[in-house]
Amino acid sequence: MSVGSDQQDIKREKILEASYQRFLHYGYSKTTMNEIAGDLSLSKALLYYYFPDKSQLYVAVMRKIAGDYLILLKSRLEKITDLKEAFVFQINTHHDFIVNNYNFFDSFRLNEQNLPDTIWDIVSEMHQTEMKLLSDIFKSNVDGGKIRSVNNPDEIVDLLLDALHGVRVRSVSHKKMRFPQKEHLDEIHAKRLLLIDIFIKGLMY
Amino acid sequence: MSVGSDQQDIKREKILEASYQRFLHYGYSKTTMNEIAGDLSLSKALLYYYFPDKSQLYVAVMRKIAGDYLILLKSRLEKITDLKEAFVFQINTHHDFIVNNYNFFDSFRLNEQNLPDTIWDIVSEMHQTEMKLLSDIFKSNVDGGKIRSVNNPDEIVDLLLDALHGVRVRSVSHKKMRFPQKEHLDEIHAKRLLLIDIFIKGLMY
DNA sequence: TTTTGATAGATTTGTTAAAAAAGTCAGCCA
DNA sequence: TGGCTGACTTTTTTAACAAATCTATCAAAA
Numbered sequence: 001m002s003v004g005s006d007q008q009d010i011k012r013e014k015i016l017e018a019s020y021q022r023f024l025h026y027g028y029s030k031t032t033m034n035e036i037a038g039d040l041s042l043s044k045a046l047l048y049y050y051f052p053d054k055s056q057l058y059v060a061v062m063r064k065i066a067g068d069y070l071i072l073l074k075s076r077l078e079k080i081t082d083l084k085e086a087f088v089f090q091i092n093t094h095h096d097f098i099v100n101n102y103n104f105f106d107s108f109r110l111n112e113q114n115l116p117d118t119i120w121d122i123v124s125e126m127h128q129t130e131m132k133l134l135s136d137i138f139k140s141n142v143d144g145g146k147i148r149s150v151n152n153p154d155e156i157v158d159l160l161l162d163a164l165h166g167v168r169v170r171s172v173s174h175k176k177m178r179f180p181q182k183e184h185l186d187e188i189h190a191k192r193l194l195l196i197d198i199f200i201k202g203l204m205y
Numbered sequence: 206m207s208v209g210s211d212q213q214d215i216k217r218e219k220i221l222e223a224s225y226q227r228f229l230h231y232g233y234s235k236t237t238m239n240e241i242a243g244d245l246s247l248s249k250a251l252l253y254y255y256f257p258d259k260s261q262l263y264v265a266v267m268r269k270i271a272g273d274y275l276i277l278l279k280s281r282l283e284k285i286t287d288l289k290e291a292f293v294f295q296i297n298t299h300h301d302f303i304v305n306n307y308n309f310f311d312s313f314r315l316n317e318q319n320l321p322d323t324i325w326d327i328v329s330e331m332h333q334t335e336m337k338l339l340s341d342i343f344k345s346n347v348d349g350g351k352i353r354s355v356n357n358p359d360e361i362v363d364l365l366l367d368a369l370h371g372v373r374v375r376s377v378s379h380k381k382m383r384f385p386q387k388e389h390l391d392e393i394h395a396k397r398l399l400l401i402d403i404f405i406k407g408l409m410y
Numbered sequence: 411t412t413t414t415g416a417t418a419g420a421t422t423t424g425t426t427a428a429a430a431a432a433g434t435c436a437g438c439c440a
Numbered sequence: 441t442g443g444c445t446g447a448c449t450t451t452t453t454t455a456a457c458a459a460a461t462c463t464a465t466c467a468a469a470a
Contacts (some may be wrong), residue, residue, distance in 0.1 A: 166371015
């Protein structure tokens with residue numbers, strides 16, 4: 001990946017961590033470079049020594065938390081063989097990822113158009129990795145004879161992810177609140193379990 | 206419902222129609238009472254004779270188009286017995302309703318908070334009616350032995366609607382466009398057919 | 411090589427006056 | 441007298457512009 005001394009990498013990490021906290025609590029546009037520098041007792045100019053500009057600093061933070069998310073997902077899914085269990089874990093982990101970083105993602109909701117396109121590469125990579133992990137489990141379930149063979153496993157996995165996503169979106173947008181309440185989380189979870197259940201039954205012989 | 210002479214009702218209708226056209230083409234906030242009055246060659250004051258204020262005029266238009274939508278849905282679904290066909294029709298009709306009135310609904314997207322709460326009653330009523338129509342078909346399919354009995358048909362119907370909804374949302378929000386393109390509509394449609402297929406299979410014996 | 415203070419240039423924010431819109435009302439008229 | 445209007449008041453939006461804040465740069469210090 002990147003070259004540089006250990007010292008540089010450590011400082012880079014420190015900057016990423018401080019930036020993450022700011023972005024997380026105040027969002028992208030309400031975070032200033034001065035504040036980040038202040039948190040680290042550094043000069044603002046140093047931030048520009050390590051990162052070309054604010055937007056690319058943001059993308060770097062995004063890359064980091066996306067990476068952490070994927071590592072968590074991977075480590076757990078590689079041990080899971082049950083298809084239902086796999087989807088439940090995926091959907092819960094993804095949900096936590098969104099909820100825990102809600103403010104961080106406000107640059108997506110308000111479409112902050114000055115962000116570099118590389119951020120979409122990260123989004124795309126996340127999706128591809130999720131798909132790959134689940135598809136593998138799916139295929140091994142097909143091979144194991146637990147569900148019937150289909151000609152396009154990836155499409156099926158993608159479809160179920162879409163459907164599960166819809167369970168959250170609808171239950172939120174229906175009411176005027178923008179974000180699911182604690183009470184609703186259980187309801188969403190129950191609905192998703194039911195959906196996975198029916199869907200997988202529909203894939204059996 | 207409302208009392209008044211036939212003449213009054215006719216004028217009311219004319220106002221609703223003219224308002225609808227304005228809201229549809231320019232959205233809520235970019236439509237003025239003067240323009241609506243101008244289209245009808247009436248004075249603005251007359252609008253206030255028939256409707257208490259702008260927001261309630263908007264709600265009245267909403268109630269009208271929601272009513273039309275539900276009538277269309279009802280007339281067709283009452284003749285459909287096949288569960289799959291019913292869901293396909295529902296989802297397509299709903300989609301058309303949203304697409305055809307896209308600008309009209311901009312008051313929802315930008316959350317125009319000065320709209321009266323009664324608008325949510327309409328949304329709620331739409332959903333309930335949709336549910337009722339589909340649930341009836343669902344139940345008659347259960348009775349006919351085509352799918353297995355479940356303890357809560359409404360919940361199942363609701364779930365499938367959520368899931369189908371998700372197919373559209375994900376395929377849109379994934380890319381940065383806010384609205385599905387023509388080319389995507391076919392893809393969405395195909396995905397939904399597949400989802401309905403698998404889901405209903407999962408409900409069989 | 412890493413760090414900074416000073417500073418230029420761009421963007422956001424706050425302010426205020428003018429314009430446009432919502433909403434009201436006394437009275438006209440068929 | 442119910443339906444309608446023009447003229448009016450009040451509220452909201454827009455435009456312009458100065459002040460403040462923020463991003464980004466750079467010469468020079470550590």
